[in-house]
Amino acid sequence: MFSLSSTVQPQVTVPLSHLINAFHSPKNTSISVSASFSQNQHRDVVPEHEAPSSEPILNLRDLGLSELKIGQIDQLVDSLLPGFCKGKNVSSHWHTSHVSAQSFFENKYGSLDIFSTLRSSCLYRQHSRTLKRICSDLQYWPVFVQSRGFKTLKSRTRRLQSTSERLAETQHTAPSFVKGFLLRDRGSDIESLDKLMKTKNIPEAHQDAFKTGFAEGFLKAQALTQKTNDSLRRTRLIVFILLVVGIYGLLKNPFLSVRFRTTTGLDSAVDPVQMKNVTFEHVKGVEEAKQELQEVVEFLKNPQKFTVLGGKLPKGILLVGPPGTGKTLLARAVAGEADVPFYYASGSEFDEMFVGVGASRIRNLFREAKANAPCVIFIDELDSVGGKRIESPMHPYSRQTINQLLAEMDGFKPNEGVIIIGATNFPEALDNALIRPGRFDMQVTVPRPDVKGRTEILKWYLNKIKFDQSVDPEIIARGTVGFSGAELENLVNQAALKAAVDGKEMVTMKELEFSKDKILMGPERRSVEIDNKNKTITAYHESGHAIIAYYTKDAMPINKATIMPRGPTLGHVSLLPENDRWNETRAQLLAQMDVSMGGRVAEELIFGTDHITTGASSDFDNATKIAKRMVTKFGMSEKLGVMTYSDTGKLSPETQSAIEQEIRILLRDSYERAKHILKTHAKEHKNLAEALLTYETLDAKEIQIVLEGKKLEDCSPFGLCQWPSSSGNSPGREEMPA
Ligand SMILES: Nc1ncnc2c1ncn2[C@@H]1O[C@H](COP(=O)(O)OP(=O)(O)OP(=O)(O)O)[C@@H](O)[C@H]1O
Ligand SMILES: [Zn+2]
Structure with a gap:
């Protein structure tokens, strides 16, 4: 008797000892996968003498029986059950057609149709009903459904053939560990042997062989399960190693490690950077700040020099100034000059949603720094960690973080060699405890450069x-x-x-x-199509500003005039102060107002009152602001006196109207002055507007040439014209009317 177990393609498994006696020696084949059975279900049916664990278990294909012929099956049955086939040479309609059916199957599937082979054997002919039922049941038997974990297998009643094909395909393509998953034990799906034999009405005489077959299958399955487990264990080990290597790689990547650091708090603050290459030489235009920091450099270089006299250096230095003025650069330069490690941390790095993370980062930072003293710790955006300790849903643990910072700053001695430099754009936002003596007690201003x-x-x-x-x-x-x-x-x-x-x-x-x-x-807008009429209006408008600036003594010198659209403007005139203005005189303020009025005055004089445009609105804004400040802030109005009016909305109606009146007078007078100048210099105005229409942009020298009545084309780059000096103060400037 033999039992059938199925794998990729139906295979027949028989007790090996019987088969070796009955047939030629076994061949090794590639992969043989047996159905797995539940150990619990079948352990009791394995005959001990039949299944020694050392005996290799092979199925028909392992034994080279995939090319099993009918005569061989009969021979096999005869050797297993002597006399079984004797005298039972019953002819069957299968006999004449099985060869073509078998070769068709082989052509199509590349393997033997074991069922048709079985059907042709004497076993089948004798017990055709029983075996037919087994064969047909086996096609739907859950033991075949080894890929049940796959979603593609929709029902238990799928045909054996397609399942086998699919599994065969998976076997070829899937890696071994996937196969391991595929072929996992599905014991719960397998009917017990006793039940099966009862339901299939196996004759008494054949039951032993059936059970032996089952035992063979079971042992085979065990061997396979072992193999699968090994492969799974190997896979897990590989995945674990890859995971460890991956995490290590992430931590080593500088960009990712910063991200990791900001999200986990597992790191030990920041790596120190040696700042040899950045010195005070690299920081320009902030001489006072550099001088103040020079003594810190001296301290870092030679701490004993300071401690001998009992002096204490500030623990913390606060650099205060607008963004981009070089605060970070200065801090780096301090470390670079002293040739000590530089620890950089941004305040926002300590700002965490999770309790204790910010504080632990501060702890780590200071621990590292102390271990490497003398050194510089630089905390950029100090206000985001050392802001006023208010509870806010946005920064739930800020209080804890700042307390930690305060504790750390108190925790080391002033002359320990660690200098903390903080930088902020908003010193007023800092917690008072942070700027008291003993913490950030030295403040250095880093202004915008002059x-x-x-x-x-x-x-x-x-x-x-x-x-x-x-x-x-x-x-x-x-x-x-x-x-x-x-x-x-x-x-x-x-x-x-x-x-x-x-x-x-x-x-x-x-x-x-x-x-x-x-x-x-903003960027130039060359693509903007501006019609000639608008171009002409713009040219006269901008020339109007330029003429007023040129002929008004206290106006700033002209730098450039252009009718090239840029950002929101159609053209502009730029003026250059000779120096940064710390104070402005009344005459300078009036001159600025007059220059602003020049654009609208030009439009009115050239195109008429009905054709003035909206282009002067920002000029009026500018002029009105100056006039208002003169009246309400600078005490420059005779009528309102030397008094400031900060909140004009709260003033009495009389005062408000007096202020408005004064502003209006200043603006009107300014407009009249501009008109007077443009009327006086109408010819120059026209020349300049035409030059702008031709050349689009004129610099200070070119404007001066045009206003002196020379033609620009005469002044070739070969020096036919004498370039006037670039001082900008033209000889033609008029005195500002008082
Ligand atoms: N005074 C300066 N001299 C030379 N370069 C400067 C100066 N100020 C700024 N820079 C340049 O601008 C860059 C940015 O400056 P830095 O980061 O030091 O400004 P910051 O004041 O720290 O700005 P923030 O407040 O936005 O952090 C510097 O790396 C440097 O290249
Ligand atoms: Zn204008």
Whole structure:
């Protein structure tokens, strides 16, 4: 007797000892997968003498029986059950057709149709009903459904053939560990042997062989389960190693490690950076701040010099100033000058949603720094960690973090060699406890650079690029009031990019002016189609501003006039103060108002009252602001006297109307002065507007040439004209009326 167990394709498993006697020696084949059975279900049916654990278990295919012929099956049955086939040579209709059916099956599936082979055997012919039922049941028997874990297998009643094909395919393509998952024990799906034999009415005589077959299958399944478990264990080990390597890689990646650090708090603060390459030489235009920090450098270099006299140096230094003025650069320079480690931390790194994470980062940072003293700890955006200790849903644990910072600052001695430099744009937002003596007790202001500082910064960054000798950094510095060091660096960089785009070999004033205007007013809008009428209005409007600026003594010198649309404007005139203005005189304020009025006055004089445009609104804004400040803040109105009026909404109606009256008078007078100048210089006004229509942009020298009545085309680059000095104070300037 033999039992059938199925794998990828139906296989027949028989007790090996019987088979070896009956047939030729076994062949090894590639993969043999047997159905797995529940150990609990079948352990009791394994005959001990039949299944020694050392005996290799093979199925028909292992034994080279996939090419089983009918005669061989009969022979097999005969050897297993002597006399079983004797005298039972019953002819069958299968006999004539099985060869073609079998070869068809082999052609189509590349393997033997074991069922048709079985059907042709004497076993089948003798017990056709029983075996037919077994064969047909086996096609739906759950033992075949080894890929039940797959969603593609929709029901238990799927046909054996398709299941086998699918599994066969998976076997070829899937890696071994997947196969392990595929072939996991499905014991609960398998009917017990006793039950099966009862329901299938197996004759008494055949039951032993059936049970033996089952036992063989069971042992086979056990061997397979062992193999699967090994492969799973190997897979888990590989996955674990990959995971460890992956996490290590993430931590080593600088960008990711920062992210990791900010989200886990598992790190030990930051790695120190040696700042040898950044010194005070790299920081320009902030001389006072550098001088103040020089003594800190001395302390870091030679702490004994200070401790001998019993002096104490501040533990913390607070750098206060607008963004981009070089606070971080200064802190780096302190570490670089002293040649000590520099620990950088941004306040926002300590701002955490999770309790204790921010505080633990502070602890780690200070622990590392103390271990490496002397050193500099720099905390950027100090206000985000050391802000006033208020409970807020946005920063639920800020109180804890700042307390930790205070504790750490108290926890080391002043002369321990750790200097903490904090930077903030909002010193007023800092917690008072943080700025008391003993903590951040030294405050250094880092302001926006003045014209001298800007010139130095521009020169520093110009020296890093190729620039033409005609470039005058001071002119750019004068036109960049309020620019920070970072903005000036950006200006030079943008000029270099522009020169590269235009295919120039070096940066000239043109590119520097271009990038300045771009930063101040937005990019050029060359693509904007402006009709001639509007262009003409713009040219006369801008010339109006330029003429007033040129002929008014206290106005700032002109730098440039253009009718190239840029940002929200259709054109503009830029004026350059000779120096940064710390104070402005009444005459200078009135001159600024007059220059603002020049645009509208020009429109009115040239095109008539009915054709004035909306283009002067920002000019009026500007002029009105100046007039209002003169009256309400600077005590420059005779009628209202030397008094400030801060909240004009709370003033009496009389005072309010008096203020309005004064402002109106100032603006009206300004308008009249501008009108007078433009009427007086109508010819120059016209020449300048036409030059602008022709050349689009004119610089200070070109404007002066036009206003002196010369033609620009006569002044070739070969020097036919004498360029006037660039001081900007034209000889034609009129005295400002009082
Ligand atoms: N005074 C300066 N001299 C030279 N370069 C400067 C100066 N100020 C700023 N820079 C340039 O601008 C960059 C940014 O400056 P930095 O980060 O030091 O400014 P910050 O004051 O710390 O700004 P924030 O307050 O936004 O942190 C610097 O790396 C440097 O290249
Ligand atoms: Zn204007």
